[in-house]
Amino acid sequence: MSTASSPGAVPLVSLSLTTEQDVFVLRRSGKTAARSLGVEPQDQIRLATALSELGRDLIGSCELTVSCTLVGRTRPRLRFALVWKDGPGPGAEALRAASRLVALEHLPVERSLVIEQPLGVDAPAPALVERTRQALRTHKGATAVEDARAQTVDLIAALEESRAQREELRRLNAELEETNRGVMALYSELSEELEETNRGVVALYAELEEKSRQLREASEAKTRFWANVSHELRTPVNAVVGLARMLLEFDAERLDEEQHRQVSLIAASGATLLALVDELLDVAKAESGRLEPNWGPVDLRALLGQLTGVLRGYARHGDAELVVAEPELTVVSDEVMLTRVLRNLLSNALKFTESGTVRLDVATEGGAGDEFVVFTVTDTGVGIPEAEQQQIFEEFYQVRGPHQRGRSGTGLGLPYARRLTELLGGTLALTSAPGQGTEVTVRLPVRSSPSGAGGEVAGGPLLAVLVTADDDDAFRAAVRPLLEQLAERVVEVDRGGRTCAVVREERPDAVLLDLQMPDLDGYAVLAELAADPELRGVPVVVVTSARWESLDHGRLRHARTVLDKASLSPAQLTAVFTEHVLRGDRAERGDGAERGESRTQGAIRKDPRS
Incomplete structure (x- = not known):
């Protein structure tokens, strides 16, 4: 605020204050201007009262004048400027009282007081401004009694409005309290419903847990039953088969033709029963998790040749x-x-x-590091309806029909084959149509190179130099013959602190590292190798007797895989070094440390062969 006239200010009225009657006129002028320009009634009274209080306090000042103007376009305000040439100015009490009612600015140096009242609307139209100006010009002096009566009327109006506001506030409070009671009632109802629902969920969860426990127990009981029955059956069946064969081989001359035929039937039936018992036992082992692959090199040509000889007599x-x-x-x-x-x-x-053909084809697919061997069995037989192609993988399920006559079976063949395929890390899929035959595809990961290629399992040592870091003399002595089948030279280190120096000197094709060593454990050795640009590309295979879940896997990221000491075998070590070390690693190390590092930063995993 400033007493200086603002640009665009519109003058409304000017007054000279010398007597008490002039103060009465000032009060009426302030209220009239505020009412005409749309100010709220209470604000009208506040403005008029503040002008009256300050005007009365300034009476006696030299050349005291009041100017009323309209200022501001975007935020219009009604401004009253009180200016005097000489005199003490307003008292502190009057200033405090007026400042509680309106916004004011006191400029003692300029001997002026400015009071502004916001209109709360856009700039008034020129016609409204002119009507306000005319109303202000018609004011005449009033007596003290008239002014007191006017103030009383204003006070009564203010009190009435205040009472109305209190009543409205009381009514709103009552409505709010009623609303709060409704909200609390609804909250209580919802809480009870939620608590009831939670109790139901907890009860259902407990029931599901109980059902799951019963199903687990039933499955375990079934598995135990299969295993026990299979074991109990195997002994007498073996005796039946053995005795029948002895009769056929050693007492054939004492048997007539019919007896020979009957004993042959006994031997054949016994052999069939023994095969079924073995199959049941393996299914039970697979379900209980006790059937583990015994990994080793497999010559597919020899395997399929033997299988063909067996099946041709089927x-x-x-x-x-x-x-x-x-x-x-x-x-x-x-x-x-x-x-x-x-x-x-x-x-x-x-x-x-x-009639027709039953065919087994073998092919490979994929690239290095992600190669699969695919076995495809196709036939021109009866086929399987689409609706039953998933059910045939359920144990003991058989497709009913005329084709079953004279063909024995338990319904375990396909489920057993799929379970074994999954244990070998592969998949088994089937497609078929009635009358058009069936095709079954088995995909298994390739874990070594084709015969005759570099790194062949049966082709001599896989590695040039292999460093073994382990403080256990007995373990090193036990594993050394296995490692000598894999490497032309094996260098042993009995302390973790010497491992990095030996690796830097020997530059081996791989390192077999124990985790638990007294001076510097395997974790620290791995960290040193990973931090050295020249050594980080050397593949590291970790061996440990610690449990898998107790290992710090975050610190094993530089290792290719983790093996269990208790289950090391030549076939397992051959498979591990073939898959995790040979495949592309030498080429990577030849290209520099950076490529070796990128290879070794993958997620560590426990090798399935361990």
Whole structure:
């Protein structure tokens, strides 16, 4: 605020204050101007009272004048400027009283007081301004009695408005209290419903837990039953088969033709029963998690040749031709499990193929580091309806129909084959159509190079130099013969603190590192190797007797894999070093440390062979 006239200010009225009657006129002028320009009634009274209080306090000042103007366009305000030429100016009490009612600015040096009242609306129209100016010019002097009466009227109006506001506030408070009671009632109701729902959920969860426990117990009981019955059956069945074979081999001359035929039937039935018992026992082991692959190199040509010889003598109802591929391929797998998978698939295809062809093809797909061997068994048999193609992988389920006549079976072949395939890290898929035959595809990860390629399992040592870091003399002595099959030279280190120096000197193809060493543990050795640009590309295979869940996996990121000391075998070490060390690692180390580092920063995992 300033007493100087603002640009664009519109003058309304000017007054000279010399007597009490002039103060009365000032009060009426302030209220009239505020009412005419749309100010709220209470603000009108506040403005008039402040002008009256200050004007009365300034009476007697030399050349005291009051000017009323309209200022501001975007935020219009009604301004009253009181100016005097000489005199003490307003008292402190009058200033405090006026400042509680309106916004004012006291400029003692300029001998002026400025009071402004916001209008709260846009700039008034010129016609309204002119009417306000005319109303202000018609004011005449009033007596003290008239002024007192006017102030009383104003006070009564203010009190009435205040009472109305109190009543409105009381009514709003009552409504708010009623609303709060409703909200609290609703909250209480919702809380009770939520608590009831929670009790139901807890009860349902407890019931589900109980059902899950019962199902687990039933499954465990079934598995124990299968295992126990299989074991109990195997002994007498072995005796039956053995005695029948002895009769056929050593007492054949004492048997007539009919007796020989009957004993042959006993031997054949006993052999079939023994195979079923073995299959039941393996299914029970697989379900209980006790069936583990025994990894080792598998020559697929030899395996499929033996399997073909067994299946060519398979008793079947039709004349289907069996065609089996002869791949020159060696993989790391469990030979027994793989044989059982393929035998189940081929025998099942031969059983339900009256004529035509049962074929086994072998192919590889994918690239280095992500290669698979694919076995595909196709037949021209009866086929399987689409609606039952998932059910046949349920234990003991068999597709009903005329094709079942004369064909024995338990319904375990396909479920057993799929379970073994999954244990070997692969997948088994089936497609079929009635009357058009069936195709079963088994995809297994390739864990070694094709026969004749570099790094062949059976082709001599895989590594030039291998460093073994372990403080256990007995373990080093036990594992050394295994490692000498993998490397041309094995360098042993009995302290973790010397490992990095030996690795820097020997530049080995791989390091076999124990985690638990007294002077510098395996974690610290891994960190030193990873921090050295020249050594970080050397592949590290960790061996430990600690439990997998107790390891600090974040500090094992530089290791290729982690092996259990208790289960190390030549086949397992061969598979691990073939998969995690040889495949592309030498080329990477030849390209520099940076590529070696990028290879070793992947997520550490426990090798499935351990």
